[in-house]
Amino acid sequence: MRKRITKFLEKIIESLLLISGTFTSVIVLLIILFLFKEGAGLFTNTPMEKGNVVALNKANQVNELTPAQFKNIFDQKIKTWKEVGGSSDSIKLFRVDDIASFYTEDQIGSNFEHLGACINDHISKTPNIIAFFPTEYAATGFQGKLVKLKNITIGSFITDKEWFPTAQPVAQFGVLSLILGTLWVSFAAILFALPLGLATAIYLAEIADSRVRNILKPLIELLAGIPSVVYGFFGLVVIVPLIKTIFNLDVGETALAGSIILGIMALPTIITVSEDALRTTPRAMKEASLALGASKWQTIYKVSIPYSASGITAGAILGIGRAIGETMAVLMCTGNAAVIPHTLLQPVRTIPATIAAELGEAAQGGLHYKALFALGCILFIITFFINLAVEMISSKHRGGKHI
Amino acid sequence: MNKIETHNVNLHYGDFHALKGISMSIVENSVTALIGPSGCGKSTYLRLFNRMNDLISSVKIEGDILVEGKDIYERGVDVDELRKKVGMVFQKPNPFPKTIFENIAYGLRVNGIKDKAFIEERVERSLQQSALWGEVKDKLKKSAFELSGGQQQRLCIARALAIEPTVLLMDEPASALDPISTTKIEELIYELKNQYTIIIVTHNMQQAGRVSDRTAFFYMGELIEIDETKVIFTNPKNVRTQNYITGRFG
Numbered sequence: 001m002r003k004r005i006t007k008f009l010e011k012i013i014e015s016l017l018l019i020s021g022t023f024t025s026v027i028v029l030l031i032i033l034f035l036f037k038e039g040a041g042l043f044t045n046t047p048m049e050k051g052n053v054v055a056l057n058k059a060n061q062v063n064e065l066t067p068a069q070f071k072n073i074f075d076q077k078i079k080t081w082k083e084v085g086g087s088s089d090s091i092k093l094f095r096v097d098d099i100a101s102f103y104t105e106d107q108i109g110s111n112f113e114h115l116g117a118c119i120n121d122h123i124s125k126t127p128n129i130i131a132f133f134p135t136e137y138a139a140t141g142f143q144g145k146l147v148k149l150k151n152i153t154i155g156s157f158i159t160d161k162e163w164f165p166t167a168q169p170v171a172q173f174g175v176l177s178l179i180l181g182t183l184w185v186s187f188a189a190i191l192f193a194l195p196l197g198l199a200t201a202i203y204l205a206e207i208a209d210s211r212v213r214n215i216l217k218p219l220i221e222l223l224a225g226i227p228s229v230v231y232g233f234f235g236l237v238v239i240v241p242l243i244k245t246i247f248n249l250d251v252g253e254t255a256l257a258g259s260i261i262l263g264i265m266a267l268p269t270i271i272t273v274s275e276d277a278l279r280t281t282p283r284a285m286k287e288a289s290l291a292l293g294a295s296k297w298q299t300i301y302k303v304s305i306p307y308s309a310s311g312i313t314a315g316a317i318l319g320i321g322r323a324i325g326e327t328m329a330v331l332m333c334t335g336n337a338a339v340i341p342h343t344l345l346q347p348v349r350t351i352p353a354t355i356a357a358e359l360g361e362a363a364q365g366g367l368h369y370k371a372l373f374a375l376g377c378i379l380f381i382i383t384f385f386i387n388l389a390v391e392m393i394s395s396k397h398r399g400g401k402h403i
Numbered sequence: 404m405n406k407i408e409t410h411n412v413n414l415h416y417g418d419f420h421a422l423k424g425i426s427m428s429i430v431e432n433s434v435t436a437l438i439g440p441s442g443c444g445k446s447t448y449l450r451l452f453n454r455m456n457d458l459i460s461s462v463k464i465e466g467d468i469l470v471e472g473k474d475i476y477e478r479g480v481d482v483d484e485l486r487k488k489v490g491m492v493f494q495k496p497n498p499f500p501k502t503i504f505e506n507i508a509y510g511l512r513v514n515g516i517k518d519k520a521f522i523e524e525r526v527e528r529s530l531q532q533s534a535l536w537g538e539v540k541d542k543l544k545k546s547a548f549e550l551s552g553g554q555q556q557r558l559c560i561a562r563a564l565a566i567e568p569t570v571l572l573m574d575e576p577a578s579a580l581d582p583i584s585t586t587k588i589e590e591l592i593y594e595l596k597n598q599y600t601i602i603i604v605t606h607n608m609q610q611a612g613r614v615s616d617r618t619a620f621f622y623m624g625e626l627i628e629i630d631e632t633k634v635i636f637t638n639p640k641n642v643r644t645q646n647y648i649t650g651r652f653g
């Protein structure tokens with residue numbers, strides 16, 4: 001009887017475990033699905049502000065423009081139609097507010113009742129015009145030609161350099177600078193953190209006596225538990241001014257500041273994972289080396305490090321993973337300029353920082369909102385591949401290996 | 404001539420008195436067997452001679468330990484140099500996860516030898532000395548882990564021989580091996596003893612009888628008796644030695 005009750009209880013516990021396992025997996029899947037569904041919405045849209053149109057004179061040969069061309073035209077970086085495949089005429093910009101310089105108040109009407117007609121008239125009289133105005137004025141009998149704006153594609157999303165989600169008339173959703181900013185800051189962070197972390201791990205695993213290790217190890221693990229705002233605050237108050245003075249810059253918020261903070265934040269991961277790896281070096285292997293007259297250092301770099309190389313690599317990649325996803329601290333220290341960085345002493349903007357900073361002000365369901373989700377997808381894909389790499393490297397470690 | 408001498412050596416692991424006042428001499432170019440029940444301090448004693456016990460932080464050592472007349476625990480002794488002179492083979496084969504060739508070249512490389520031809524020649528000679536050359540000469544680039552346990556142990560012996568030590572410490576070198584491999588290792592020891600001073604720990608009485616010239620019997624951290632192997636096995640002075648040899652305890 002007792003036995004049957006225990007059996008029954010075991011069954012119940014088993015099924016509870018199964019349910020919670022399934023539940024978590026489903027939740028995770030749903031989150032990923034939601035992320036990609038929202039992000040994918042971006043690519044079925046043109047980045048034109050809703051309720052507005054862009055029109056040309058009928059005689060213009062240009063029919064279609066990319067978002068980037070639009071922006072450059074309205075920023076007057078593109079000055080002639082030739083540059084976008086038309087005649088060699090210069091481009092004449094027209095916004096609704098400009099109407100007053102061409103028509104009198106009487107012609108327009110006191111309640112703008114003739115505004116549509118005036119715009120229509122002006123467009124048909126100006127061959128090199130590009131006009132931006134609300135859709136309602138292009139109603140019946142419109143003489144001009146409405147320009148088609150190309151859809152945002154995954155390709156243009158990733159390769160366009162301009163991130164300007166609130167630009168008028170056409171928002172710019174190019175994330176290359178954000179992707180590069182993220183990678184740039186993260187890899188620089190690892191460049192600082194790897195040598196330092198490896199040195200500490202070697203010290204802890206091979207040199208420090210147990211008393212020192214018992215103090216240091218928990219301290220380093222504590223480092224991993226500090227909230228990232230605190231790191232960001234430290235960076236803002238200490239590192240940013242320091243960089244400003246050392247390099248004599250106008251602003252200290254740079255990729256370098258972000259990298260240093262991220263490097264410090266990645267240290268605990270790198271140290272603990274590498275130290276654990278170094279400790280797996282069999283004692284017999286180290287004794288064999290020492291017994292052959294190898295010094296302690298030779299034993300470390302010829303036996304311990306090669307033996308634990310894959311563990312150390314996994315630690316470094318996990319560290320990068322942590323750095324790539326980190327939001328708050330970089331948001332506070334990097335200056336957040338969405339430009340492609342050429343040196344570490346320039347401000348940069350990372351993907352997570354962009355999402356955190358802009359999601360609050362993006363209208364829900366709008367293009368900007370969807371673009372931020374698409375950014376989230378990119379981040380997800382990057383970290384997914386990083387985790388995959390770690391998984392592959394550490395599974396290689398489990399199988400037999402060779403140094 | 405005595406290659407190694409210890410005078411009144413005491414060793415503590417923390418509070419535990421593991422070696423109690425051991426004085427003994429080891430004759431050059433001979434094989435000395437250390438026997439005794441498990442935990443009596445044979446390995447501890449053996450590891451004194453290449454200062455392997457230094458790795459354990461709780462160890463305290465008193466007394467004189469002389470190799471070629473010099474106290475190896477004196478200040479200023481270069482431990483790495485000592486270990487080149489006093490090679491060691493461990494109980495379990497412990498090749499590096501490298502190729503067969505690199506395993507043997509390791510000791511040369513850490514000693515700063517870069518001459519490729521020299522290394523190749525030395526690798527071949529060491530493998531021949533350890534009677535492994537014929538079996539591995541075509542797969543030097545293969546992982547040492549592909550060898551059998553007995554082959555791995557002979558590889559470890561070759562690795563120790565490659566740096567030309569004059570003393571070879573062997574801690575139960577055949578205990579993890581099959582009878583055929585054991586015989587090979589014993590023959591090897593027999594071959595090597597003309598050029599090397601060998602100290603071997605063993606639990607196998609027949610083995611001690613076959614390979615050694617002198618045998619020392621340890622019991623609870625004390626050296627009970629050391630003499631010609633023949634004498635120890637046929638006519639020991641101490642009754643505890645006799646009991647151990649005849650298998651009445653241990």
Ligand SMILES: Nc1ncnc2c1ncn2[C@@H]1O[C@H](COP(=O)(O)OP(=O)(O)OP(=O)(O)O)[C@@H](O)[C@H]1O
Nearest residue numbers: 416419421439440441442443444445446447448459
């Ligand atoms: N690192 C250590 N720390 C503390 N005590 C140790 C340590 N190594 C060995 N000892 C103790 O010292 C004694 C001698 O150990 P040792 O390994 O020398 O014995 P042994 O004669 O080689 O035994 P076996 O035949 O089983 O190998 C044992 O009682 C053991 O428990």
Ligand SMILES: [Mg+2]
Nearest residue numbers: 445446447574
């Ligand atoms: Mg032992």
